[in-house]
Amino acid sequence: MINNVKSIDPTLIVGGGPAGASCAWKLASAGIPCILIDRAEFPRDKVCGGALSARAADILITSGILSTSELEELTLKEQRTLSLWDREELLRTYISQDSPVRIISRRQFDSVLLEKASAAGAFIITGDTVVSIDSSSVTTSSGEQISFASLVGADGCNSIVRELVSDRRSRGTGLGLEYFIPLTELNEVPDGLQIHFGHIPYGYIWVFPDGEKVNIGAGAVGSPASPSDITEALNGFLETRGISCAEYKLKGAPIPSLSLNRNLGRGNIYLAGDAAGLVDQVSGEGIGHAVESGFLVADCIIGGGDRGTFLNRKDCCINIVRQSMFYRHLLFSPLAHGTAMMGLRDNEEFARGYWNIISGRESYNEMFRRLLT
Ligand SMILES: Cc1cc2nc3c(=O)[nH]c(=O)nc-3n(C[C@H](O)[C@H](O)[C@H](O)COP(=O)(O)OP(=O)(O)OC[C@H]3O[C@@H](n4cnc5c(N)ncnc54)[C@H](O)[C@@H]3O)c2cc1C
Incomplete structure (x- = not known):
């Protein structure tokens, strides 16, 4: 039985993406017993453009979860050039002198963060799904029952934990779709990041090259566009550039849409990352906010449940997402x-x-x- 592993009820974290792994790492580093459970076996894929902001990189390094050299190893490509388009019109190419946006592989990145949590002392269970929750324990698909002192929902956009603190699931109307295409297949290799507006209402198409391949995707939140409208816009975009979509695998995932939970849960139930609706509603950034909110939740738990001290900072991710909604x-x-x-x-x-x-x-x-x- 898992609960024999620790004599007191641990903090139980559902989800081992960037939000859950960061939370587990920080709690375990502070000596707080914690168990993290994820339905996937790692390394696992995650549908994502893999653009890591400079702010997210700072958070990873200053927290100590990754060293500068570890982050460098995880970086497939540093990008400082951004081209902005309105349909077929190139509006402007901006070249930044500032720190780059990094393109990472989520498969690698998420695995490394989870290893960090494990090395810090978090107990990690993979390949088991939380299927039901009561006030003090969860039941998993393998029939395990795990008691908790605090519960952290870091279980992504369709969070089961979120149902405990809100009557509305973080399903949103947001959708992200992506293709990975080898650079060798393109007539023209993109010079840096591209954002293409005007193809989808309340959304955009991105082109993020990582050095060997390019992630071309489309995302929209709070948009009147249906999934088939978004697919059609993305496929049309590719076809105009001479790329036959039929040759590549289209992957999709939901994006939290206008579903920010500003208190990151209630009582001893906490939410982090997509489960808390922490995706920027303009740019779609969520990796950095997932990591930051994982740390914030850990801080609240270490601080004895005091949310006020940690969540009201003007520069924190909750405030950034709130502004993006406007x-x-x-x-x-x-x-x-x-x-x-x-x-x-x-x-x-x-x-x-x-x-x-x-x-x-x-x-x-x-x-x-x-x-x-
Ligand atoms: C197409 C697309 C492109 C994107 N591009 C970018 C980008 O370029 N840059 C960026 O910053 N953000 C991007 N995002 C957003 C980013 O991917 C998310 O915000 C980020 O992954 C959130 O991390 P998380 O840890 O909260 O959730 P996740 O990474 O989704 O992790 C949740 C984990 O919970 C597990 N889980 C779920 N339910 C259960 C359960 N019941 N029991 C056990 N385990 C469970 C899952 O297996 C998963 O491993 C993109 C999103 C999409 C859809």
């Missing part, structure tokens, strides 16, 4: 979209602001304050 209308709403595209085309500072958002160097409020003064 600012997304300035970029995507039919009324503002044309002006936003003109701004990106005609104003270098606007384009710099967009880079700063995706690299996490400025918050939305800071960017707009700077542009307006």
Whole structure:
């Protein structure tokens, strides 16, 4: 029995992605008994563009979960060039002198973080799914019953833990789709990151090369577009570039949409990462927010359940996602979209602001304050 492993009830973390692994690493490093359970066997794939912001890189390194050289090893490609497009019009290419956006493989990245949690002393169970939860224990698909003192839902967009603290699941309407295509198959190798607006309402198509292949995907949150509209837009985009989609595997996953849980749960039930709705509603960034929120939840538990001290920081990921829920209308709403595209085309500072958002160097409020003064 798992509960014989520790004499007192542990913190139980459901999900071993970046949110769960970071939380487990921090708790175990502080000597708090914790068990992490994930339905997958690792290494596992995760549908994701794999763009890691400079802000996320700082969080990983300053926390100590990864050293600079470990992060470098995980980095497939550093990108400092961003091309912004409105349908077929190239608006602007922005080259940053600042720290890069890194392209990582989620398969590798997530495994390394989970190994870190295990090395710090977290008890890791993989290949078992949490199927039901009561006030003090969970039951898994293998029939195991595990008691907990605190429960952390780091179980992604369709979180089962989230149901305990909210009547609405974090299903959202968001969807992300992706193809991986070898660079050798492209007529033109992209020079840096590309964002293509105008193909999907409240969403965009991205082109993220990692040195050997390119992740071309489409995502939208809070969008009137249906999954088939998004698929059609992405396939059309590829076909126009001479790429036959039929030759590649299309993968998809939900993205939390307008479902931010600002308190990261309630009582001894905590939420982190996608389970808490922590995906930027403009850029789609979620990896860094998952790691940061995993640490925040660990801080709250180490601090005896005190959420107030840790969650109210102005620069924390909760606040960034909250701002993105407002600012997304300035970029995507039919009324503002044309002006936003003109701004990106005609104003270098606007384009710099967009880079700063995706690299996490400025918050939305800071960017707009700077542009307006
Ligand atoms: C197409 C797409 C592209 C994206 N691109 C980017 C990008 O380029 N950059 C970026 O920053 N973000 C991106 N994101 C968002 C990012 O992938 C997520 O925000 C991030 O993975 C969240 O991490 P997490 O740890 O919260 O959840 P996850 O990484 O989803 O991990 C959740 C874990 O929980 C496990 N689990 C779920 N339910 C159970 C259960 N009942 N029992 C046991 N285990 C369970 C799963 O197996 C999984 O391992 C993208 C998302 C999509 C869909």
